[in-house]
Amino acid sequence: xxxxxxxxxxxxxxxxxxxxxxxxxxxxxxxxxxxxxxxxxxxxxxxxxxxxxxxxxxxxxxxxxxxxxxxxxxxxxxxxxxxxxxxxxxxxxxxxxxxxxxxxxxxxxxxxxxxxxxxxxxxxxxxxxxxxxxxxxxxxxxxxxxxxxxxxxxxxxxxxxxxxxxxxxxxxxxxxxxxxxxxxxxxxxxxxxxxxxxxxxxxxxxxxxxxxxxxxxxxxxxxxxxxxxxxxxxxxxxxxxxxxxxxxxxxxxxxxxxxxxxxxxxxxxxxxxxxxxxxxxxxxxxxxxx
Amino acid sequence: xxxxxxxxxxxxxxxxxxxxxxxxxxxxxxxxxxxxxxxxxxxxxxxxxxxxxxxxxxxxxxxxxxxxxxxxxxxxxxxxxxxxxxxxxxxxxxxxxxxxxxxxxxxxxxxxxxxxxxxxxxxxxxxxxxxxxxxxxxxxxxxxxxxxxxxxxxxxxxxxxxxxxxxxxxxxxxxxxxxxxxxxxxxxxxxxxxxxxxxxxxxxxxxxxxxxxxxxxxxxxxxxxxxxxxxxxxxxxxxxxxxxxxxxxxxx
Numbered sequence: 001x002x003x004x005x006x007x008x009x010x011x012x013x014x015x016x017x018x019x020x021x022x023x024x025x026x027x028x029x030x031x032x033x034x035x036x037x038x039x040x041x042x043x044x045x046x047x048x049x050x051x052x053x054x055x056x057x058x059x060x061x062x063x064x065x066x067x068x069x070x071x072x073x074x075x076x077x078x079x080x081x082x083x084x085x086x087x088x089x090x091x092x093x094x095x096x097x098x099x100x101x102x103x104x105x106x107x108x109x110x111x112x113x114x115x116x117x118x119x120x121x122x123x124x125x126x127x128x129x130x131x132x133x134x135x136x137x138x139x140x141x142x143x144x145x146x147x148x149x150x151x152x153x154x155x156x157x158x159x160x161x162x163x164x165x166x167x168x169x170x171x172x173x174x175x176x177x178x179x180x181x182x183x184x185x186x187x188x189x190x191x192x193x194x195x196x197x198x199x200x201x202x203x204x205x206x207x208x209x210x211x212x213x214x215x216x217x218x219x220x221x222x223x224x225x226x227x228x229x230x231x232x233x234x235x236x237x238x239x240x241x242x243x244x245x246x247x248x249x250x251x252x253x254x255x256x257x258x259x260x261x262x263x264x265x266x267x268x269x270x271x272x273x274x275x276x277x278x279x280x281x282x283x284x285x286x287x288x289x290x
Numbered sequence: 291x292x293x294x295x296x297x298x299x300x301x302x303x304x305x306x307x308x309x310x311x312x313x314x315x316x317x318x319x320x321x322x323x324x325x326x327x328x329x330x331x332x333x334x335x336x337x338x339x340x341x342x343x344x345x346x347x348x349x350x351x352x353x354x355x356x357x358x359x360x361x362x363x364x365x366x367x368x369x370x371x372x373x374x375x376x377x378x379x380x381x382x383x384x385x386x387x388x389x390x391x392x393x394x395x396x397x398x399x400x401x402x403x404x405x406x407x408x409x410x411x412x413x414x415x416x417x418x419x420x421x422x423x424x425x426x427x428x429x430x431x432x433x434x435x436x437x438x439x440x441x442x443x444x445x446x447x448x449x450x451x452x453x454x455x456x457x458x459x460x461x462x463x464x465x466x467x468x469x470x471x472x473x474x475x476x477x478x479x480x481x482x483x484x485x486x487x488x489x490x491x492x493x494x495x496x497x498x499x500x501x502x503x504x505x506x507x508x509x510x511x512x513x514x515x516x517x518x519x520x521x522x523x524x525x526x527x528x529x530x531x532x533x534x535x536x537x538x539x540x541x542x
Contacts, residue, residue, distance in 0.1 A: 289353070
C-alpha cells in the first residue's frame with residue numbers, strides 16, 4: 001500500500017489563520033490608502049493646473065466697447081485659451097461681499113474685468129497680456145491670483161504629502177507585521193528546523209520550505225485584501241456618482257489601469273514580503289546553529 | 291571540497307583534539323578531551339547523569355561547536371568546513387536522540403523516511419526499504435500511526451529506524467534502549483552490530499544500561515567530571531591490552 005506523503009511543514013493551523021487575517025487586513029488598508037493617495041494626487045494636479053491657468057485683467061477708465069476690443073487682443077495673446085468680458089451683474093456679484101446687495105451707485109467708476117483662462121503650461125502669459133495692452137494704449141492691471149494659487153499649491157502639497165506618508169506608513173507597517181508574525185510562526189516550528197538541520201538538510205532546502213509556505217500565505221491573504229479594497233473603492237465610486245453634482249468636492253473617483261495595477265501588485269508585494277521575512281528568519285535561525 | 295564515501299578509508303572516523311565545551315559562562319562541561327574512533331569501531335560511552343554524555347554526542351553529530359579544540363570527522367576538521375559541507379557530513383551520521391525528536395504531524399513511516407526525503411530520494415525508491423525496516427523494529431502494523439499515538443518504546447524504535455535508514459557511516463545513539471523491553475533492546479543491539487559488521491558503520495552508544503554494554507566486546511569510554519577515561523576492560527570484561535583498570539584517554 002502506498003502511504004500518502006505529508007508535507008514536511010504541517011498544514012495551516014489556527015496560528016496561520018490569524019496571520020492570514022492580519023496580512024489580509026493590512027493589505028486591504030494599504031491598497032485602499034494607495035488608491036486614495038493616487039486619487040488625491042491626480043485631483044491635486046488638476047486643481048493646481050486650473051488655479052494656475054486663471055487670470056483677471058482689470059481695465060479702468062474704458063467703456064464696454066473698448067473693453068471688448070481689449071478682450072479680443074487678450075484672446076489673441078499666446079497661451080490664452082479663453083478670454084471673457086464679465087457683465088455688470090457678474091462684477092456686482094463679485095463686489096457684493098464688500099458693498100452689500102443693494103448695488104453700486106452708477107456714478108462710482110468701476111473697471112471692466114476680463115476673466116482669462118490660460119494654458120497652465122504656458123509661461124509669461126500675464127506679462128505678455130499687459131505688454132500687448134500697453135502697446136495698444138490701454139492702462140491695465142493683470143491679477144495672476146499668485147497669492148491664492150500659492151495657498152492652493154501649499155494646501156495640495158500638504159495633502160499629497162499626507163497621502164504619501166499614509167501609504168508609506170501602512171505599507172511599511174504591513175511588511176513589518178508580516179515579518180513579525182512570520183517570525184513568531186516560525187519559532188513554533190523550531191523543532192522541524194532542528195530535525196531537518198541535523199538530518200543534513202542544507203540551509204537552502206529548509207528555507208525553501210518556509211519561503212514557499214509563507215509566499216503562498218502572503219499571496220492569498222494579499223489577494224483577499226486587494227479584492228476587499230476594490231469592493232470598497234467601487235462602493236465609493238457608486239456613492240459619489242449617485243450623489244451627482246454634490247460630489248464635486250470629492251477627489252476624482254474612478255478606477256483606471258494604474259488603480260488595477262496597484263490592486264494586482266498588493267498581493268504580490270505581500271507574498272514577497274512574507275517570503276523574504278521567512279527566508280531571513282529561517283536563515284538567521286540556522287546561523288545560530290552550527 | 292566534496293565529501294564522498296571514499297573518505298571511509300580515512301584512518302580515522304572521529305577525532306577530538308583537546309576539545310572543551312562550556313555553555314555561556316558556566317564551568318567546562320567537557321574539558322580537554324582527545325578521542326580517536328577508527329572507521330568500523332564499536333564503542334560505548336557511559337557516565338553518571340549530567341556527566342556530559344549528551345553534550346559529547348552533540349559535538350560528534352555536529353549540533354554544537356566546541357569552546358576549544360577541534361572535532362574532525364573522516365579526517366576533515368569541522369571548524370574549517372562551509373555550512374554546506376557540514377550538512378553533507380551530517381548526512382553520513384545517523385543519530386538516535388534521547389528525546390527522539392520525531393515530528394508529530396508525520397506518520398511513523400514518514401518520520402523514518404525523512405532523511406531520505408532530505409537526500410532528495412523519490413518515495414518509490416525507498417518505500418519497500420522503509421516498510422521493511424519498520425517491520426524489523428516491530429512497527430509494521432503501526433507505520434501509519436503518528437508519534438503522539440505511539441508508546442515511548444514505539445517512538446524510540448521509530449527514532450532508531452530513522453537513524454539507520456540511510457545506512458550512515460557513523461551511528462550515534464543516546465540511550466537507544468532506554469524505553470524498550472530487554473528483548474527489544476537485544477534486537478536493537480543486534481541491528482547496531484549488524485550495521486557495524488556488515489557495513490563497517492562506526493557505532494558509538496551512550497547508555498546507562500550495563501546489561502546492554504556486556505552483550506558486546508567493545509571499548510567503554512566513561513565521562514567523569516568532564517574528563518574522558520577508558521576502562522581497562524572491554525564491555526564483556528576481557529582486558530584491554532596495556533591499560534590499567536581505568537585509564538585517562540589523553541585528557542588534558
